[in-house]
Amino acid sequence: MVNEKIIVKSVENLQPNIYLLKAEAPIIASQIKPSQFCNIKVSESYFPLLRRPFSVCDVEGDHIYFMFDVHGVGTKILSEKKSGDILEVLGPLGNGFNLNKKFTRAIILAGGLGVAPFPLLTKSLSDKDIHTFIGARNKGYVVEYGLKNIKAATDDGSYGFHGNVVQLIETEKKNVINDTTIIFACGPTPMLKAVQKFAMENNIEAQISTECAMACGFGICQGCPVHSSEEDKYFLVCKDGPVFTAGEIEL
Amino acid sequence: MVNEKIIVKSVENLQPNIYLLKAEAPIIASQIKPSQFCNIKVSESYFPLLRRPFSVCDVEGDHIYFMFDVHGVGTKILSEKKSGDILEVLGPLGNGFNLNKKFTRAIILAGGLGVAPFPLLTKSLSDKDIHTFIGARNKGYVVEYGLKNIKAATDDGSYGFHGNVVQLIETEKKNVINDTTIIFACGPTPMLKAVQKFAMENNIEAQISTECAMACGFGICQGCPVHSSEEDKYFLVCKDGPVFTAGEIEL
Amino acid sequence: MSQPNLRVKLGKLELKNPLLLASGTVGYGNEISQFTDLSKIGAIITKSVSLKPRKGNPPQRIVETASGMLNAIGLANVGLEVFIKEKIPFLRDLKSTIICNIAASSIEEYVECTKTLDYEEDIKGFEINVSCPNVKEGGLEFGNNPSAVGTITEKVRAVTDKPVIIKLSPNVSRISEFAEVARAEGADAVSVINTLVGTAFDIWSRKPKIANIIGGLSGPAIKPVALAKVLEISRNVDIPIIGVGGIMDWKDAVEFMIAGASAFQIGTVNFINPQAGIEIIEGLEKYCRQNEINDLSKLTASYELPK
Amino acid sequence: MSQPNLRVKLGKLELKNPLLLASGTVGYGNEISQFTDLSKIGAIITKSVSLKPRKGNPPQRIVETASGMLNAIGLANVGLEVFIKEKIPFLRDLKSTIICNIAASSIEEYVECTKTLDYEEDIKGFEINVSCPNVKEGGLEFGNNPSAVGTITEKVRAVTDKPVIIKLSPNVSRISEFAEVARAEGADAVSVINTLVGTAFDIWSRKPKIANIIGGLSGPAIKPVALAKVLEISRNVDIPIIGVGGIMDWKDAVEFMIAGASAFQIGTVNFINPQAGIEIIEGLEKYCRQNEINDLSKLTASYELPK
Ligand SMILES: Cc1cc2nc3c(=O)[nH]c(=O)nc-3n(C[C@H](O)[C@H](O)[C@H](O)COP(=O)(O)OP(=O)(O)OC[C@H]3O[C@@H](n4cnc5c(N)ncnc54)[C@H](O)[C@@H]3O)c2cc1C
Numbered sequence A, B: 001m002v003n004e005k006i007i008v009k010s011v012e013n014l015q016p017n018i019y020l021l022k023a024e025a026p027i028i029a030s031q032i033k034p035s036q037f038c039n040i041k042v043s044e045s046y047f048p049l050l051r052r053p054f055s056v057c058d059v060e061g062d063h064i065y066f067m068f069d070v071h072g073v074g075t076k077i078l079s080e081k082k083s084g085d086i087l088e089v090l091g092p093l094g095n096g097f098n099l100n101k102k103f104t105r106a107i108i109l110a111g112g113l114g115v116a117p118f119p120l121l122t123k124s125l126s127d128k129d130i131h132t133f134i135g136a137r138n139k140g141y142v143v144e145y146g147l148k149n150i151k152a153a154t155d156d157g158s159y160g161f162h163g164n165v166v167q168l169i170e171t172e173k174k175n176v177i178n179d180t181t182i183i184f185a186c187g188p189t190p191m192l193k194a195v196q197k198f199a200m201e202n203n204i205e206a207q208i209s210t211e212c213a214m215a216c217g218f219g220i221c222q223g224c225p226v227h228s229s230e231e232d233k234y235f236l237v238c239k240d241g242p243v244f245t246a247g248e249i250e251l
Numbered sequence C, D: 001m002s003q004p005n006l007r008v009k010l011g012k013l014e015l016k017n018p019l020l021l022a023s024g025t026v027g028y029g030n031e032i033s034q035f036t037d038l039s040k041i042g043a044i045i046t047k048s049v050s051l052k053p054r055k056g057n058p059p060q061r062i063v064e065t066a067s068g069m070l071n072a073i074g075l076a077n078v079g080l081e082v083f084i085k086e087k088i089p090f091l092r093d094l095k096s097t098i099i100c101n102i103a104a105s106s107i108e109e110y111v112e113c114t115k116t117l118d119y120e121e122d123i124k125g126f127e128i129n130v131s132c133p134n135v136k137e138g139g140l141e142f143g144n145n146p147s148a149v150g151t152i153t154e155k156v157r158a159v160t161d162k163p164v165i166i167k168l169s170p171n172v173s174r175i176s177e178f179a180e181v182a183r184a185e186g187a188d189a190v191s192v193i194n195t196l197v198g199t200a201f202d203i204w205s206r207k208p209k210i211a212n213i214i215g216g217l218s219g220p221a222i223k224p225v226a227l228a229k230v231l232e233i234s235r236n237v238d239i240p241i242i243g244v245g246g247i248m249d250w251k252d253a254v255e256f257m258i259a260g261a262s263a264f265q266i267g268t269v270n271f272i273n274p275q276a277g278i279e280i281i282e283g284l285e286k287y288c289r290q291n292e293i294n295d296l297s298k299l300t301a302s303y304e305l306p307k
C-alpha cells in the first residue's frame, strides 16, 4: 500500500455518462490484483473532504485505468481531469478476488458500474474459460470494455436480455455451470444479495465484491462494516474485503 | 446591479504572479464606472463559500477586465480559468470615483494591485492631464497596463524610485500639483493613510478607494464597516464606498 | 399533477410558503429586493432591532472559514424609531410578510420593543433573538439559561397577540429543554438555530481575525448540527420548528423539513446567491411533483428512523 | 538558526513534540505506521478501549458533510484483554509514546480499566473519553454533566499516578466549567474538543444517513468552534489544553497553539492524508525558524487580544 502521485494521461467516454481514466502509476500498476481498489484524492484542496474509492479497472505496463460514472461531486471532478493532472492515490487497498483455487471456468456477473474490476480479472484469467454476464439500466449504460464472451441484460430490454443480470444467468445456468466453476460478482447490494441466493441454491462458490461508504479505505476509521454471517461481529469492507465469499457476509 | 453570467475569454500574465482576466459581460460593461467593483463567484460549487470582490480594471465594448494577483484559494482558482468558462458576477457594486468635479489634472496613486481600477479611470479621463504614480514591492510587480504618464517606485529600488509611492509623490509634488488637481488613490490601507495625510497637508482633494473583507458586497451583511471621521458611525465599504474622500473616513 | 400546496401554519402564523429570509442576512429587504421578489417568499425576518440604534462592532466583522463564515456584526441596527418610520413602509409597499426580529440587553427592553411594534399592523409576528453570540450584555447569557428564556417568552407573550417565535441558541447541551420552556410559556414556534460560537486567529500577527474575538459560525459547515437540534426538538417537544443553518439549496430545505421543521430560513446563502430564495421555492415545487406530495407541510417530521 | 525545540510539557506529561494522533482515527497504529513513523510523533492516542470488546454500530457509520464528516462507529474496540495482549506490544516495538483512551458506560468501568492498564509501563498516560456522542448508555450524559466529570476525574486520578487527560465534550454552554472541574480533581490536561452532535437525512428515503441517527461531526468545519472552546478555557482555567478539531495542516496547528493549546491532535485528516502527522511536524519546525521561535511551547496562548 502506497500513497502514489499518479499522472493522468487521458479521460475518455465509454458511454455518455461513463468514463475511463488512464494514468501513469508504476508502483500501483506493479502491485494491484483484480478487484483491489484505490482511494483517490480527487482535488488538491480539501473539497470534497474525503477520498473516493475506485476499483482498478485495468493495467497496461505502468498505466492503470479507472472506470466510473458521474454520481456526485467527486466523480464530476474526476471526469474533468486533463492529461498531465496529478492525483494522489492510495493503493492497492483491500483483498482482491482469490484466484488460488482450482477452477477451470469463471462466470463474471456485473451489475452497472460493477463491471469496473472485470477487465483486469479477465486479463489475469487468460487460461480460463470465461463467461461474462453484464446488467445495465439500459443500452446507454452497457460497457463491454476489456471483457470476453459477453451476454448483456438491460432493465428496459433496450439491449440484450430484458431483465437483470441474475435473471439472465438463471436462464443460462445449464450451459455455463459445471463443477469447476467460480462466480465472480460485483454490483449494487440488491444484486449481490441475489447472487448470494443463486450461489447457495446451485451450490457453487461465488466471490462477491462489495461496496459501502468509506472514509480512510485502509482500516483506521472503522467506517465500513459489513456483518459476518458466522459470528456476531463486523468485517471491514476496506480491509477484510471488498471481496467476500457469498457465504461469509450478511448484506 | 445585476448577477450576470459572464464568459471568460482569456487569462494572461502581466507579471509572473499578476493576471489579467478578460470576459464578455455586456450588461456590467455598459454600466460600470471607474473603481466600482464586482463580487465574483469563482467556482460552481460552494467552495470557496464566499464570492471575491474585484475592481473592474478596464472595459472594451462588451468586455470587462479584472486584474489580480494570486493571494489565496479564490484568486488561485480564478487564475486557472479557461476561455469559455462561465462566472457568476454581481455588479456593478459600490460608488466609483466622483468625476463630476471641476478639475483639470488627475494624480493617480496606486500601491500594489491598487493599480487595478486605473486603466478604466485613465480611459474616462481622456480630456484631463493625468500623472500616474505606481508603487510596487519590486520590479516583478510593476504593472503599467492601461496607464499614462507613469512614474514608478519600488520598495527595493529594483525599478524606478527607491521607496513607496507616497514618498515618490512628495518628491514630485512641486511639478504636478496645481489648484485644480484631484488625487485618485487605491492601495493597501497603510498607503491610503499616508495619502490621507499627504492630501491634508497639501490641502488637495483626494478620493481613496478602500479595501476590506466582504461577504455580500451589496449591503446586506453589514460585514464591511469603516468608521466615519465626522460622526460616531460606520459606513459600509461595499455600499457607501469603496471610494471615499480622504477626510470622510478613519482608516 | 396539480400545483402543490406550499402553505404552512406555525401556531397562529400562516405563511404562503415555508421559506423565510433569516434575520441579519437581508437587512431590511431593500437590497435583496432587487434579486428576489419579496412578495413571493414566506416572510422576511428583519435584522434584529433594538430600542436604540446600535453602531455595531469595529472591523474586521467577518471572516470565511471552511464551508462557513464567522460574523460579529454586533447587532448594528437603526433602532426602533427609524425602523418604524422608514423600514416598515418600504416592505409594506413590496407586499412582503414581515416578521420582526428583536434583540435586547434586558427583559424590559424586549417587552418595550414588542409593545411598541405590536401596533404596527404590517408586522405579522415577532422573532425574539435570545441567542446572539456577539453582544456582551445580553444575548448568549439569556440564550443559555432556560429560566431566562422562559421569562422573556412569558413577558413578551403577555404584551402581544401576534405570533411569537423564540430563536434558540445552539450553544447548549439539550436544546429541547429550551424549546419546552418556550412552548410552556406560549411561544408559537422556535427558530433553530442561531450561529455557533467560533473564532479564528491570524498565525502571523497572532490576533483574532475578527475584532470581537469570537463570532457566530454560519453556512454549510453547521448544517449537520442544526439538523440534529431540529430533530431533537421534533422528537421531544410539541412546538412548530423553523429550521435554519447552512441551507444552500432546495435539497437542504427538504432535509430540514424531513428532520422536523415546519418552515425554514436561509441566511448566509443570500450573500452568495441573492436569488436563492426564489430558486429554492421552485425546487420545492418540483420535488413535491416528483414525489406526488400535494401538501408540502406533510413533509414535516416525515423521517423514518430505525428502531 | 539552530533546530527549534519542539518538546512540550503538559502537567506530568512530557512529549517530544506537540503532535498527537487523535483517538479513534488511527486504530491501534498498525495501518498508519506504514505512512507515519510513530516514533517521530508526540504520541498516539489509541482507539477508545472498554472493559469488554464492543462490536460497534451497524452500517452506515459515516457520511461526508460540507468540510466535515459524521461518524457513529459506536466505540467498536477489541476490549481490554486483547488490547493489552496484542496492541500494546506492537506499539512498544515501534517505540511510539502510547496514551490510552478509555471509554466506559459507568464510573466503575472507567476506574477498573484505568487500574488494569496502570500496570502497563508502555502506557504513558490516559485520556478519559467522557464525551462520545455515539453510545447510548454513557458518553454524552457524563460529558454534559460537570459533577459526573468531576467524579470520574477524581476516581480515575485516585487509581493512577500517570498523566490523566480528560477529553471534553463541545456540546455544552460553558466548557470552561468542565475544564475547571477536571483541574480541581487533579487532571493533568484536557483534550478539547470531541465531535459535535450532528445528523443528515436522505431526502428520497427520508432515513437518516447513518444508522445511529446522530453522529459526531469532525473535520475543518468544526475548527472555528474548537478554537473558541480552547480560547475560552485558556482565558478562564489554569490547565494545559490539547487542542483538537479540524486540524489539516501545520497552519491550523499553529492557530490552535496561539489560541491556548500546549499540544494538539489530528483526527480526520489521517483518513485523507496518512502522512499529515510528519508533514505538520516539519511545517512547525519551518514556522519556528521563520519566526525565530527557538522553543515551540512559547507559542501556547500567545494570542494578542484587542482591549
Ligand atoms: C471498494 C469500492 C470500489 C468502487 N469502485 C468503483 C468503480 O470502479 N467505479 C465507480 O464508478 N464507482 C466505484 N465505487 C463507488 C464510488 O466510490 C462512488 O461512486 C463515489 O465515491 C461517488 O463519489 P461522488 O463524490 O461522485 O458521489 P457523492 O454522492 O457526492 O459522494 C458523497 C459521499 O458518499 C460516498 N459514496 C457515494 N456513493 C457511493 C458508493 N456507491 N459506494 C461507496 N461510497 C459512496 C462518497 O465516497 C462520498 O464520501 C466503488 C466503491 C467502493 C467502496
Ligand SMILES: Cc1cc2nc3c(=O)[nH]c(=O)nc-3n(C[C@H](O)[C@H](O)[C@H](O)COP(=O)(O)OP(=O)(O)OC[C@H]3O[C@@H](n4cnc5c(N)ncnc54)[C@H](O)[C@@H]3O)c2cc1C
Pocket: B037, B048, B050, B051, B052, B053, B054, B055, B056, B066, B067, B068, B069, B070, B071, B072, B073, B074, B075, B076, B113, B116, B117, B210, B211, B212, B213, B214, B242, C063, C064
Ligand atoms: C472593493 C474591493 C476591490 C478589490 N479589487 C481587487 C482587484 O482589482 N484586484 C485584486 O487583486 N484584488 C482586489 N481586491 C482584493 C481581493 O478581493 C482579494 O485579493 C481576494 O478576495 C483574495 O481572495 P483569495 O481567496 O485569493 O484569498 P484568501 O486569503 O484565501 O481569502 C480569504 C477571505 O479573505 C478575503 N480577503 C483576502 N484578502 C482580501 C483583501 N485584500 N481585501 C478584501 N478581502 C480579502 C477573501 O475575500 C476571502 O473572503 C479587492 C477587494 C475589495 C474589497
Ligand SMILES: Cc1cc2nc3c(=O)[nH]c(=O)nc-3n(C[C@H](O)[C@H](O)[C@H](O)COP(=O)(O)O)c2cc1C
Pocket: B221, B222, B223, C022, C023, C024, C025, C047, C048, C071, C073, C075, C101, C103, C129, C132, C167, C193, C194, C195, C217, C218, C219, C220, C222, C244, C245, C246, C247, C265, C266, C267, C268, C269
Ligand atoms: C452576517 C450575519 C448576521 C446575522 N445577524 C443576525 C441577527 O441580527 N439576528 C439574528 O437573530 N440572527 C442573525 N444571524 C443568524 C442567522 O439569522 C442564522 O440564524 C444563521 O446565520 C444560520 O443560518 P445560515 O447558516 O443559513 O446563515 C446573522 C447571521 C449572519 C451570517
Ligand SMILES: Cc1cc2nc3c(=O)[nH]c(=O)nc-3n(C[C@H](O)[C@H](O)[C@H](O)COP(=O)(O)O)c2cc1C
Pocket: A221, A222, A223, D022, D023, D024, D025, D047, D048, D071, D073, D075, D101, D129, D132, D167, D193, D194, D195, D217, D218, D219, D220, D222, D244, D245, D246, D247, D265, D266, D267, D268, D269
Ligand atoms: C471516525 C472517528 C472515530 C472516532 N473515535 C473516537 C474514539 O473512539 N474516542 C474518542 O475520544 N474520540 C473519537 N473520535 C474523535 C476524534 O478523536 C476527534 O476528537 C475529533 O474527530 C475532532 O478532531 P478532527 O476534526 O481532527 O477529526 C473519533 C473521530 C472520528 C472521525
Ligand code: FES
Pocket: A213, A214, A215, A216, A217, A218, A219, A220, A221, A222, A223, A224, A236, A237, A238, A239
Ligand atoms: S474505510 Fe476506514 S476502516 Fe474501512
Ligand code: FES
Pocket: B213, B214, B215, B216, B217, B218, B219, B220, B221, B222, B223, B224, B236, B237, B238, B239
Ligand atoms: S460586504 Fe456585506 S454589507 Fe458590505
